[in-house]
Amino acid sequence: MTASQLDRLHCERFAVEATFAGRAYIALFLSLSISISALYLFLLPSLPLGALVPYAIRFITPVQAAFALVFGVLLSLVVTLNVYAFRMRASSVKGVTAGSIIASLVNGLCCTPLIPSLIAMTGASTPVLYEISPRLQAFFELNSQYFYALSVALLLISVHYLSRSITACCGVRKGETSQ
């Protein structure tokens, strides 16, 4: 591991340690983790049905279950770090996080009328709809695990940028307190 990689790791470690020094942040992180993970455990298998239906949890796949837990923890970490960054007047990260949330919901594009409706709104004829719509829906369904990976990657990027922001903002303060 290079020196710069070690620096980056320390940056993230410092940001997380600084944030979780407060009990309120720990409580926020834990409550959000549990809530978001639970929501996604129900939401992911429900999306192909077109509505949030609790009984759909019986159809959850192992990949979806693992993703729901990882996503819940990481998104909670991002939100908690964002709150801390805001209070410390460091810059926050929003766009990347929004992208990760969208990527996490792509399997909702399969089986629901969303894609057919959007294509139909362009005035496409039935043969054109038949050519495009099922292929698009199948693409999102069959590749959903890659979108889950993209979603996690975007959240990790958010954590990284937030950590840098917090560390840059609070580095002086850290130096002051360590003296």
Add this chain to the structure above:
Amino acid sequence: MLVVLVAAGVGTYASYAHQQQASTTGAVGISAGDRAPDMPLYLTNGTSTSLSSLQGHTVLVWMVATWCPGCQETAPLIVSQYYSQLRSAGVTLLTVEDYNDLGYSGPTMTQFASQYAGGAGSHPGWLFADTSQSATYTYNPQADLDIWYLVGPSGQIATSGLNLGTTIQSAITAAASLQAATR
């Protein structure tokens, strides 16, 4: 961020408008009140028939793409929660695979029935069939993966909808009304 919100808004509106259109007018492909066009049916037991041969029965025509996860989730739900209600309302459930599975390879109808509904023939009054391209275009003009029509004993479309797993209760209610009206 703004682009994301606008895209989400347009998508939600389009989907909502499509669902509303389907639920209020039955206009998924054919309007409520219209006579159900005949549809060739190639049953999983190897015989051929047509929708018109089921006239006199209330038929829930459920058109699916067999690779669609929503359809795969809905079939076991019907078995465990709704089959007896449908039968009590006098419904014959007809699951029809869209022609050529909408151009994307999925399980055959026999495999679909076997994997998700306990097998074709295991539930009386539940038929599994393939159909023609023209019938698929007629009943499913927007290439939806999961749509349904309730056809009354007279052969008229009573109502229709999308995503049967979450809208089946309205089909059961409409079927019960049809049953009460014919008594």
